[in-house]
Amino acid sequence: MSVFLLLLVVVAAGAVLSVQAAINGRLGQTVGVLRSSLLTFTVGTVVTGLLIVFFEPAHAVSLLDVPKWQLSGALFGVVYMIVMVGAVPKVGTAVATVAVIVGQLAMGMLIDNFGWLGNPAIELSGSRLLAMACLALALVFMYRSSARQA
Amino acid sequence: MPAILGSYRFLNMQASSLNEAASVTTASRSRPILRWLLLPLVILAGMGLSVEAGLLGPLGVQVGHLWATLSIFGVGSAILFLLLLLAGRQQGPALNELPRWQLIGGFLGPIYVVVLTLATPHIGIAMTMIAILSGQVGKSVLIDHFGWFGATRKRVNGERWLALALIVVALVLIARG
Numbered sequence: 001m002s003v004f005l006l007l008l009v010v011v012a013a014g015a016v017l018s019v020q021a022a023i024n025g026r027l028g029q030t031v032g033v034l035r036s037s038l039l040t041f042t043v044g045t046v047v048t049g050l051l052i053v054f055f056e057p058a059h060a061v062s063l064l065d066v067p068k069w070q071l072s073g074a075l076f077g078v079v080y081m082i083v084m085v086g087a088v089p090k091v092g093t094a095v096a097t098v099a100v101i102v103g104q105l106a107m108g109m110l111i112d113n114f115g116w117l118g119n120p121a122i123e124l125s126g127s128r129l130l131a132m133a134c135l136a137l138a139l140v141f142m143y144r145s146s147a148r149q150a
Numbered sequence: 151m152p153a154i155l156g157s158y159r160f161l162n163m164q165a166s167s168l169n170e171a172a173s174v175t176t177a178s179r180s181r182p183i184l185r186w187l188l189l190p191l192v193i194l195a196g197m198g199l200s201v202e203a204g205l206l207g208p209l210g211v212q213v214g215h216l217w218a219t220l221s222i223f224g225v226g227s228a229i230l231f232l233l234l235l236l237a238g239r240q241q242g243p244a245l246n247e248l249p250r251w252q253l254i255g256g257f258l259g260p261i262y263v264v265v266l267t268l269a270t271p272h273i274g275i276a277m278t279m280i281a282i283l284s285g286q287v288g289k290s291v292l293i294d295h296f297g298w299f300g301a302t303r304k305r306v307n308g309e310r311w312l313a314l315a316l317i318v319v320a321l322v323l324i325a326r327g
Contacts, residue, residue, distance in 0.1 A: 003325060006269055007281055011321075013265035014285020020258040021286075027252045031242040036255075038230040039245055043256020044223040044263075048216055051260070056216045063213050063221055070212075073205040074225035076198035078233075083195040087188045095185075096192050101283065103196025108276035111204040118208035122274040131323035135280060138316035142287065145309035 033085050070118075094143050101139065105132060203266055203275050210267030219263040277324045284317040 020040075027036040063071065080100075088096045109128070115121030202222075210218035234240070269278045291314050295306040 003273055006272055007277075007321065007325060009265055010269045010273070010278055010281035011285040011288065013262050014282035015289035016258050016285075017262045017282065018286040018289045020255045020262070023252060023258075024255040027248070027255065031245060031248065032240045034230060034234045034237055035240050035242075035245065038227065038234055039253065040256045040259055041223050041227040041230055043253060044259040045220065045227050047257055048220045048223055048260050052214075052216045052220060056214050059212075059214045059217070061212045063217055066209060066212055070205055070209045071221050071225065073202040073209075074222045074229065076202040077222070077226060078229050080195040080198050083191055087192050087195075091185050091188050091192065095189070099189055099192040100196035100199070101279075103193035103198075104200045104279050105276055106193075107197035107200035108203070108274070108279045111200060112274040112276050117201070117204040119204055119275065120271065122276075127323045127326055128276065131280065131320035134316045134320040134323065135283070138287070138313040138320070141309040141313035141316070145307050145313070 033081065037081060098139055098143065101135075105135065200275050200279065203270055203278060206263070206267045207270030207275070211271055215264050215267040218267045219260055222263055223260070273325075277321075280317065280320055280324060284314070284321055287314050287317055 024036055024040060027039070031039075084096065084100075091099075109124055109132070111117060111119055112122040113124045206218050206222065209221065266278065269281075273281070287310075291306050291310050
């Protein structure tokens with residue numbers, strides 16, 4: 001798959017994610033974050049399981065064969081959720097959102113640059129840094145426009 | 151992660167669950183010192199999301215993208231189940247009393263995680279994150295502007311279009327390397 005096509009797919013996934021966030025936000029408000037998350041995860045597990053049963057080809061390596069640290073991804077997600085639930089009321093939505101994005105991108109750059117966790121190393125180039133600057137500016141504009149509408 | 155995942159990634163500051171969670175308590179903003187102590191914690195939490203994505207990509211290559219996705223949802227479900235048991239009685243209506251469409255989130259979540267495992271080995275984690283962000287911002291701007299999905303049509307101001315344009319520029323820059 002070409003990089004460009006892949007990029008489009010990821011952008012679409014971002015759109016799907018924000019639809020999901022909006023739906024889950026409402027759900028979380030009525031039944032609580034823990035229950036709404038558990039519901040989402042359980043349905044996600046069942047759906048993924050069904051897809052595996054019918055569509056996934058056999059692999060030589062199974063989840064039980066890989067080093068255990070490779071399975072720790074979900075822990076980061078749960079910690080994230082707990083931190084956000086605790087911090088957002090105190091620091092505000094906009095600040096928390098920007099802080100998360102800063103953390104995501106900084107860590108993303110580090111992992112890419114050094115090839116941590118078994119990822120291919122992608123060197124931090126000038127255009128990547130410029131991209132960061134554009135993004136920072138975009139966040140400033142988003143923040144200003146939502147601050148004005150609030 | 152989707153729930154979380156879900157919760158994680160939104161730039162859509164108007165429709166997000168974070169926003170709603172915050173609106174309840176905006177009045178009780180804490181002292182500045184506490185805010186500055188919390189901020190590094192939130193940044194660390196965001197870094198965790200990239201670590202998660204970084205773990206997913208190579209895992210998906212080894213065991214298959216759907217299996218990698220299952221590891222996230224399976225482990226996440228198990229942990230959340232335990233947390234819920236420990237947390238005791240929850241307020242609000244029972245899950246089976248909710249409108250059915252609110253359960254769609256669970257179906258959308260796997261799409262996101264599968265795409266994550268597919269994309270990160272090819273385009274890198276930072277670029278994947280930026281692409282996700284532009285999808286989130288783009289979606290909110292377009293839905294507001296055109297009134298899709300029954301949303302009230304409202305004028306999207308210049309700053310948000312500009313933000314979207316800047317994110318697209320960032321994408322192009324990273325795509326070119």
